[in-house]
Amino acid sequence: MTNAWTDIKNTDLVVVMGGNAAEAHPCGFKWVTEAKAHRGARLIVVDPRYTRTASVADFYAPIRQGSDIAFLMGVIRWCMENDKVQWEYTKAFTNAAYIVKEGFGYQDGLFTGYDPEKRDYDRTSWDYEIDEDGYAVTDPTLQHPRCVWNLLKQHVDVYTPEMVERICGTPKEKFLKVAQMIGECSSPTKTMTSMYALGWTQHSHGAQNIRGMAMLQLILGNIGVRGGGMNALRGHSNIQGLTDLGLMSHLLTGYLNMPTEKETDFETYMKSRQFKPLRPGQTSYWQNYRKFMVSFQKAMWGDAATAGNDWAYDYIPKLDVPSYDVLRMFELMNDGRVNGYICQGFNPVLAFPNRGKIVAGLSKLKFLVTMDPLETETARFWENHGEFNDVDTKSIQTEVIQLPTTCFAEEEGSLTNSGRWLQWHWAAGTPPGEAQHDTWIMAQIFLRMRELYRKEGGAFPDPILNLSWEYHDPTEPEPEELAKEINGRALRDLTDPNDPSKVLVPAGKQVVNFSQLRDDGSTMSGCWIYSGCFNEAGNNMARRDNHDPDETGAYLGWTFAWPLNRRTLYNRASCDTQGRPWDPSRKLLEWDGAKWTGYDVPDIAPNAKPEEVGPFIMNQEGVSRLFARGMMRDGPFPAHMEPFESPVPNVFNPKMRGNPVARIFQNDVAQFGTSEEFPYAATSYRLTEHFHYWTKHNRVNAALQPEFFVELSEELAAEKGITPGGWVRVWSKRGSVKAKAVVTKRIRPLHCDGRVVHVIGIPLHWGFVGAAKKGFGPNSLSPFVGEANIETPGYKAFLVNIEPSTAPAGVVA
Numbered sequence: 037m038t039n040a041w042t043d044i045k046n047t048d049l050v051v052v053m054g055g056n057a058a059e060a061h062p063c064g065f066k067w068v069t070e071a072k073a074h075r076g077a078r079l080i081v082v083d084p085r086y087t088r089t090a091s092v093a094d095f096y097a098p099i100r101q102g103s104d105i106a107f108l109m110g111v112i113r114w115c116m117e118n119d120k121v122q123w124e125y126t127k128a129f130t131n132a133a134y135i136v137k138e139g140f141g142y143q144d145g146l147f148t149g150y151d152p153e154k155r156d157y158d159r160t161s162w163d164y165e166i167d168e169d170g171y172a173v174t175d176p177t178l179q180h181p182r183c184v185w186n187l188l189k190q191h192v193d194v195y196t197p198e199m200v201e202r203i204c205g206t207p208k209e210k211f212l213k214v215a216q217m218i219g220e221c222s223s224p225t226k227t228m229t230s231m232y233a234l235g236w237t238q239h240s241h242g243a244q245n246i247r248g249m250a251m252l253q254l255i256l257g258n259i260g261v262r263g264g265g266m267n268a269l270r271g272h273s274n275i276q277g278l279t280d281l282g283l284m285s286h287l288l289t290g291y292l293n294m295p296t297e298k299e300t301d302f303e304t305y306m307k308s309r310q311f312k313p314l315r316p317g318q319t320s321y322w323q324n325y326r327k328f329m330v331s332f333q334k335a336m337w338g339d340a341a342t343a344g345n346d347w348a349y350d351y352i353p354k355l356d357v358p359s360y361d362v363l364r365m366f367e368l369m370n371d372g373r374v375n376g377y378i379c380q381g382f383n384p385v386l387a388f389p390n391r392g393k394i395v396a397g398l399s400k401l402k403f404l405v406t407m408d409p410l411e412t413e414t415a416r417f418w419e420n421h422g423e424f425n426d427v428d429t430k431s432i433q434t435e436v437i438q439l440p441t442t443c444f445a446e447e448e449g450s451l452t453n454s455g456r457w458l459q460w461h462w463a464a465g466t467p468p469g470e471a472q473h474d475t476w477i478m479a480q481i482f483l484r485m486r487e488l489y490r491k492e493g494g495a496f497p498d499p500i501l502n503l504s505w506e507y508h509d510p511t512e513p514e515p516e517e518l519a520k521e522i523n524g525r526a527l528r529d530l531t532d533p534n535d536p537s538k539v540l541v542p543a544g545k546q547v548v549n550f551s552q553l554r555d556d557g558s559t560m561s562g563c564w565i566y567s568g569c570f571n572e573a574g575n576n577m578a579r580r581d582n583h584d585p586d587e588t589g590a591y592l593g594w595t596f597a598w599p600l601n602r603r604t605l606y607n608r609a610s611c612d613t614q615g616r617p618w619d620p621s622r623k624l625l626e627w628d629g630a631k632w633t634g635y636d637v638p639d640i641a642p643n644a645k646p647e648e649v650g651p652f653i654m655n656q657e658g659v660s661r662l663f664a665r666g667m668m669r670d671g672p673f674p675a676h677m678e679p680f681e682s683p684v685p686n687v688f689n690p691k692m693r694g695n696p697v698a699r700i701f702q703n704d705v706a707q708f709g710t711s712e713e714f715p716y717a718a719t720s721y722r723l724t725e726h727f728h729y730w731t732k733h734n735r736v737n738a739a740l741q742p743e744f745f746v747e748l749s750e751e752l753a754a755e756k757g758i759t760p761g762g763w764v765r766v767w768s769k770r771g772s773v774k775a776k777a778v779v780t781k782r783i784r785p786l787h788c789d790g791r792v793v794h795v796i797g798i799p800l801h802w803g804f805v806g807a808a809k810k811g812f813g814p815n816s817l818s819p820f821v822g823e824a825n826i827e828t829p830g831y832k833a834f835l836v837n838i839e840p841s842t843a844p845a846g847v848v849a
């Protein structure tokens with residue numbers, strides 16, 4: 037989230053597109069209710085299904101899943117054509133005026149530089165024209181034909197309301213109504229907030245969906261302001277923490293990158309991370325990268341990380357492929373190239389796509405370790421449950437070791453919410469039976485491994501032997517110790533660079549925040565963006581002061597938000613070029629002539645003059661990007677792409693399947709179905725009454741939503757002879773499931789490109805262990821394809837067929 041949950045009450049218009057917040061985020065959704073009740077805010081929902089969120093919306097528009105880019109580019113086109121642009125913001129705070137170098141182009145659904153063999157782009161033409169001083173050339177008059185603004189105008193020109201209807205199935209007048217409501221928010225005193233989740237992310241072009249809306253928000257002047265922003269509604273209680281702390285296979289902590297095998301030494305690694313400003317006088321804050329990286333290395337390896345050994349750079353694993361995401365891991369497992377798998381708090385058999393492939397992969401392992409408080413289908417993947425898990429147990433030789441862990445309520449620690457707030461919590465119960473904290477288990481594994489390396493040596497034991505492990509009880513690091521390590525401390529006295537006699541932080545003391553981190557080995561910090569969470573003032577994540585001057589929703593005394601306790605990112609952009617709030621009634625900050633003051637922690641140097649320093653300090657430009665340069669694998673502008681399995685061809689290039697640069701494994705291509713065989717567009721989702729695969733263990737939840745079902749329209753049911761409440765079989769190229777049919781008016785057939793498209797909805801909460809009735813889930817059917825930039829599996833758009841059926845064997849109908 038750029039903003040925070042509590043900020044949503046400040047908005048004039050909520051657009052829920054690519055998510056179902058009332059269902060999946062019912063507690064956070066109360067801030068939408070606040071905005072509606074107290075500001076007269078309106079709510080728009082754009083979803084293939086008439087959802088629980090839609091049921092409380094002011095306006096609902098249907099859309100075919102996987103087609104949002106066309107919709108969003110259509111809205112941008114409409115805003116440009118109807119002068120619904122916050123001009124001062126767009127001109128000063130985006131790269132609209134930047135000139136793109138000659139040679140860049142777009143045709144037939146593809147940008148320049150496409151190589152069909154490699155399924156990748158050469159992105160060199162996707163960049164600015166650079167002058168002799170190394171700065172990007174701009175044309176503030178926006179006249180230049182190759183300035184970003186004019187290229188964008190050209191790019192979106194094709195997305196007329198008629199084209200949006202043709203691709204998305206959204207009736208033209210509904211689309212126009214949405215565009216008008218959104219367009220009103222181009223006024224400096226009206227804001228719109230975007231709330232999205234998996235309906236956007238879980239596509240092979242997911243990141244481009246999000247960029248599409250981010251660009252729209254920039255043109256409307258809605259980023260950095262109260263009630264605005266791009267608000268990703270995150271999933272598990274600490275999934276934000278997971279990405280922040282570098283649990284993605286290609287990331288270190290705080291969004292530092294894992295080195296690649298080409299970056300053989302530290303200086304080579306740092307060479308592409310200089311972040312020289314692209315315009316005079318800009319901050320380009322990533323210029324501090326080296327300080328954060330060295331402090332991270334010192335946190336990992338302490339005294340063993342020295343200037344002489346590049347701060348133990350050789351200890352950091354180097355990637356030979358872009359990432360070891362879950363899809364690649366299971367591909368490797370199927371290839372017989374993985375022996376063991378430690379599955380900590382994960383249930384891949386139900387959660388990952390193409391269950392057949394997941395189970396086949398697990399069956400090839402020598403050992404599987406699960407760490408989980410509950411029984412999972414993954415730990416029991418080898419057990420035959422009739423139609424619900426029809427495996428040949430005898431042929432599976434994988435040894436499964438189940439390690440029972442505690443659950444969130446039995447442990448202390450912090451959880452980071454969608455709004456980047458690190459909220460400390462305390463244990464409410466003692467662990468039952470043999471359950472142990474995850475930290476205890478991890479410590480045991482580490483200590484035993486280290487012992488083995490000590491005894492037996494090995495090819496390169498140094499990173500394990502030298503790992504910093506300075507805990508009071510090495511067998512179980514305490515949550516507070518870990519939090520302090522993450523915050524960071526001075527390893528030597530840190531003196532004032534302007535006055536070396538002055539000690540800013542004495543050796544051994546916690547740094548105040550990341551602004552004190554250094555690249556000379558004198559500081560350590562486990563995760564720079566979290567620095568400030570636990571300093572000498574104490575555990576700031578445990579703060580619970582709910583004062584909120586001017587009722588901005590910032591609550592600066594409540595817990596700690598990264599970075600630097602800032603609640604709204606880019607908040608400098610809430611003021612005009614002179615530093616005056618766009619909307620005085622919704623002030624966040626203002627320039628008092630000498631410094632920035634206000635209700636939030638300024639997202640800019642306190643004395644940075646408003647006319648000189650741009651608000652987007654993390655970008656080399658100092659402004660935001662309507663044109664993403666070479667930073668996205670699949671294009672500098674979002675362009676319409678179909679899902680790999682789509683009921684209609686891509687109107688711009690019928691030969692193009694899915695995202696042309698998404699990585700697909702050869703074996704999976706044979707498992708893609710066509711619309712002839714599988715005519716219906718399926719999507720999958722969650723229900724309020726269940727949390728994934730946990731709550732089917734609980735009889736109350738199991739009673740509330742007892743049974744696996746699929747949803748379909750009355751029209752399709754009539755066509756197929758399906759009776760409400762009767763059994764159906766749904767199958768894709770990859771598998772088959774049986775479910776009860778929910779025939780509903782909430783799903784309506786769409787009309788796309790001259791065809792009728794029927795949508796089938798599949799909720800995901802059932803399996804074969806637990807208290808609920810046994811059931812299937814969508815992932816026996818879903819395809820094995822990831823998002824082109826980040827490899828999130830595409831669960832939201834695939835093709836199936838459906839027919840009336842009988843109950844699974846052994847089930848009383």
Ligand SMILES: Nc1nc2c(c(=O)[nH]1)N[C@H]1C(S)=C(S)[C@@H](COP(=O)(O)OP(=O)(O)OC[C@H]3O[C@@H](n4cnc5c(=O)[nH]c(N)nc54)[C@H](O)[C@@H]3O)O[C@H]1N2
Nearest residue numbers: 054055056060101102233234235271272721722724727728
């Ligand atoms: N009760 C409950 N709450 C949960 C969870 C749970 O299991 N139970 N899970 C948590 C987790 S981990 C997550 S990640 C979040 C997920 O939160 P959401 O993403 O809100 O949850 P989903 O149910 O997956 O909803 C996706 C919505 O997107 C729509 N959709 C699908 N494809 C498209 C598309 O292409 N375009 C558009 N515009 N819409 C589309 C679907 O119809 C559906 O309504 O929920 C969290 N909250």
Ligand SMILES: Nc1nc2c(c(=O)[nH]1)N[C@H]1C(S)=C(S)[C@@H](COP(=O)(O)OP(=O)(O)OC[C@H]3O[C@@H](n4cnc5c(=O)[nH]c(N)nc54)[C@H](O)[C@@H]3O)O[C@H]1N2
Nearest residue numbers: 380381382383387407408410441443720728729730814831
């Ligand atoms: N078709 C389809 N598939 C999907 C999705 C979809 O929308 N459609 N959504 C995807 C998304 S967004 C998500 S997040 C995944 C969810 O997929 P998973 O994360 O695999 O599903 P969960 O059931 O949440 O599994 C988490 C496990 O962690 C355990 N656990 C809880 N607390 C702790 C703890 O403190 N320590 C340990 N070690 N374990 C703990 C739980 O008991 C549970 O078994 O599913 C994905 N799969």
Ligand SMILES: [Mo]
Nearest residue numbers: 270271272275
């Ligand atoms: Mo999730």
